[in-house]
Amino acid sequence: MDPLIDEIKHLIIESLNLEDMAPSDIDPDAPLFGSGLGLDSIDALELGVALQKRYGLSLAAESDETRRHFASVSTLAAFVATARTR
Template sequence: MSELKNKIKLLIINSLDLEDMTIADIEDDQPLFIDGLGLDSIDALELGLAIKKEFNVKIDANSEQTKAHFASVDALAEFIESNRS
């Protein structure tokens, strides 16, 4: 699963143009939004599209659970693992 987490981190960095960050700068359990990595709702949309394209998983933007799936790299990895088609 750590390979998947590294792919997610790289996807975050590349899709959101976080050029000054490296994989090592993002903790697996670090919150991605607000206090953690500091991402916002626009970043969430871009990241959601990138994840859908890269991992071929369906993300329901209107689901209450989507917020939980985007809480951290750990949560995203778990979501992707359980929803790969």
């Protein structure tokens, strides 16, 4: 398992207070919004703030690029990995 994906799963659970969920419950390729994990726009804001604090990321709230990064845990991990190497 990719340690960064696992780290992001933990961050999602912590930042969104998903106490009933374990990291193993989150499919890294499932959508974070809608039929997948079922997050909403408030969750997206909270998760964005948590990612900014943890990884020092810069996110534009209304950009299509940010929406693509937030598609799944895997796409978030790819974004964080890329941002870390800049």
